Every structure is written in C-alpha cells, then in structure tokens.
Amino acid sequence: MKPRQYPALAGQRNVHVYLFGTCVIDLFMPEAGLDAVRLLEHAGVTVHYPRGQSCCGQPAYSSGNPEQAREVARAQLHLFPEPWPVIVPSGSCAGMMRHHWPELFGDDPQAAARARELAERIYELSEFLLHVLHVDYQAAPAQADERVVLHTSCGARREMGTREHGVALLDALPGVTRVEHQRESECCGFGGTFSLKHPDISGAMVADKVASACATGCTRLVSADCGCLLNIGHAAQRQKAPLQVEHLASFLWRRVNGEQAAKEGVQ
Known part of the structure; x- marks a missing residue:
C-alpha cells in the first residue's frame, strides 16, 4: 500500500469536515455515527452531514454490478463541494469510495475527475483521528479497566x-x-x-x-x-x-x- 501524505490540520482553527455516515450505520447503528461526530467535535472539528447521501455502492460493486454501483456513486459526487476531508466511520466503505469510485467512470472524464478529487479527501475515521488530528487520549478520565x-x-x-x-x-x-x-x-x-x-x-x-x-x-x-x-x-x-x-x-x-x-x- 502506497504511503499516504496527510494534511497538517492538527491544532488549526475552523477545521471543517464532511461525514459520510454509511447506510449500515444509518439503518442499524446510528449511535456509532453520532459518536463519530462527537469524537470529531471533541477534537475541535466542525462536522457537516450532507442529507442526500446514501450507500457507497459496495454491495452492487462486489456483486458484479458496476453499472448500479456507478449510478449510486454518481448521485453523490456533488454532495461534497467544499475541499474538506470526508470522514467515513467504516474502512470498507472508505475503501470503496477512495479506490473504486474513480474506476467506475472510465468512460466519463468529467465524472472521473470529480471522483478522483473526492477520493483524495476520503479518510476512514480512525485514520483521520490518528494521522491528521493526532488525537491524544492519555488525559481520558479514569474508568474501570x-x-x-x-x-x-x-x-x-x-x-x-x-x-x-x-x-x-x-x-x-x-x-x-x-x-x-x-x-x-x-x-x-x-x-x-x-x-x-x-x-x-x-x-x-x-x-x-x-x-x-x-x-x-x-x-x-x-x-x-x-x-x-x-x-x-x-x-x-x-x-x-x-x-x-x-x-x-x-x-x-x-x-x-x-x-x-x-x-x-x-x-
């Protein structure tokens, strides 16, 4: 895996991010999405949640239906217009958006360019907390082991x-x-x-x-x-x-x- 270059956002003021909540979190584990927002806000980040988001398209893609996955992705390419990081509390969904969304638009240069630009801003939640925000949890309150x-x-x-x-x-x-x-x-x-x-x-x-x-x-x-x-x-x-x-x-x-x-x- 090629090493990734991370932006220097730690300690900056007015850091904004988008949250891509994933359909599974939305339908089955919404508290995990809320806790992701809380973690980011705890680190001083302003979180934006585009209401039009849905699935990353992975079920269709992994089932051999790239056309359906492409339409799912296409419907969401415009939802993240600002040059802010897009945080995904799921490694598999983040992988779909970062590595496979650009591949879906090989015959559509305009959409492919937008997908590539967006893919560079996709971060899995723990990756973003660790390598971009450099969170330090050593001061966490004492609790049971x-x-x-x-x-x-x-x-x-x-x-x-x-x-x-x-x-x-x-x-x-x-x-x-x-x-x-x-x-x-x-x-x-x-x-x-x-x-x-x-x-x-x-x-x-x-x-x-x-x-x-x-x-x-x-x-x-x-x-x-x-x-x-x-x-x-x-x-x-x-x-x-x-x-x-x-x-x-x-x-x-x-x-x-x-x-x-x-x-x-x-x-």
Missing part, C-alpha cells in the same frame, strides 16, 4: 490499512488492554452479499471468529465496520456466547469522556 479484542474487516485491512490505526488508538487509551486472538486476521464471514449467497460457509466462519475471541477471556469485541459487528454480534447471541460488540467510535467516545458522558451525549 477493560480487556478487548479488535476485529478489522477484510476490505478495511487491505484497502485502507485501518488495523494499524485501530491498534494505535486502543493501545493509547488508559485502562484498556487489547488482546490479540488466533483468528483476528480472518474474515468474519459477512462479506456483504457473500453471507447471503453462502450462508453455511459464512456461519462456520463467524462461529470460528466468536470462539477465537471468547478464548481470550475478553467479553468485548471492537470494530470499525458495522457489517462485521452485526454479523459477529448476532452470531454470539445465537451461540449464547459471552461476547458483546461495539463500534470503535462508540468505544473511543465512551472511554474518552466517561460512560455517563457518552450516554448523555455530552461534548
């Missing part, structure tokens, strides 16, 4: 390199111990439409993931990808396994501002 396992989606790991960002942020939190498990690098079996087309294989994969996480003795799994969290969380419930799941944004916000502050939405 927690041991957690981390899961990084396949797309986030390959296309955005976000495992290293999640590791760095978790390891910097006072009172938090990140424990690696045997199957951390393996797919959870979700894979978007893969879980629908191959449910038996998907079920076996997520069962292995849950068992591996539980074998560490940890009772909480943290990830920055909601599709994986839904898959792993539901599997743990079906298996009656002692494993809770939490989006990285929500976990970070809870640890940075304290559990009660997170519940009340205090910034």
Whole structure:
C-alpha cells in the first residue's frame, strides 16, 4: 500500500469536515455515527452531514454490478463541494469510495475527475483521528479497566490499512488492554452479499471468529465496520456466547469522556 501524505490540520482553527455516515450505520447503528461526530467535535472539528447521501455502492460493486454501483456513486459526487476531508466511520466503505469510485467512470472524464478529487479527501475515521488530528487520549478520565479484542474487516485491512490505526488508538487509551486472538486476521464471514449467497460457509466462519475471541477471556469485541459487528454480534447471541460488540467510535467516545458522558451525549 502506497504511503499516504496527510494534511497538517492538527491544532488549526475552523477545521471543517464532511461525514459520510454509511447506510449500515444509518439503518442499524446510528449511535456509532453520532459518536463519530462527537469524537470529531471533541477534537475541535466542525462536522457537516450532507442529507442526500446514501450507500457507497459496495454491495452492487462486489456483486458484479458496476453499472448500479456507478449510478449510486454518481448521485453523490456533488454532495461534497467544499475541499474538506470526508470522514467515513467504516474502512470498507472508505475503501470503496477512495479506490473504486474513480474506476467506475472510465468512460466519463468529467465524472472521473470529480471522483478522483473526492477520493483524495476520503479518510476512514480512525485514520483521520490518528494521522491528521493526532488525537491524544492519555488525559481520558479514569474508568474501570477493560480487556478487548479488535476485529478489522477484510476490505478495511487491505484497502485502507485501518488495523494499524485501530491498534494505535486502543493501545493509547488508559485502562484498556487489547488482546490479540488466533483468528483476528480472518474474515468474519459477512462479506456483504457473500453471507447471503453462502450462508453455511459464512456461519462456520463467524462461529470460528466468536470462539477465537471468547478464548481470550475478553467479553468485548471492537470494530470499525458495522457489517462485521452485526454479523459477529448476532452470531454470539445465537451461540449464547459471552461476547458483546461495539463500534470503535462508540468505544473511543465512551472511554474518552466517561460512560455517563457518552450516554448523555455530552461534548
């Protein structure tokens, strides 16, 4: 993966960003999106949320329907007109927008140019917090110690390199111990439409993931990808396994501002 050059925004005043909330967060885990906003505002950033946004187009793209993915992307290219970073609290969606949106418009030079310009402004949330804002959570309020396992989606790991960002942020939190498990690098079996087309294989994969996480003795799994969290969380419930799941944004916000502050939405 080619090293990325990051803008020097840390410490600047009047930093503005867009948030691309993702359809899964919007429909299933809205609190994770709100916690992403809270983390950014806590760092002094003004967050804008374009109301016309929808899906990144990844389900259609990964299912072999680039035409449908292109129309989804085309409908949103105009939603981020200012030259501000676009923050995505999902590594797989960020990867789709940064690496694949420009590819969708090979026969449309004008749209391709706009997609390339936008792609350069796409950042996964933990990447932006770590490498652009240079957040320092050492002064986070004292809380009960927690041991957690981390899961990084396949797309986030390959296309955005976000495992290293999640590791760095978790390891910097006072009172938090990140424990690696045997199957951390393996797919959870979700894979978007893969879980629908191959449910038996998907079920076996997520069962292995849950068992591996539980074998560490940890009772909480943290990830920055909601599709994986839904898959792993539901599997743990079906298996009656002692494993809770939490989006990285929500976990970070809870640890940075304290559990009660997170519940009340205090910034």
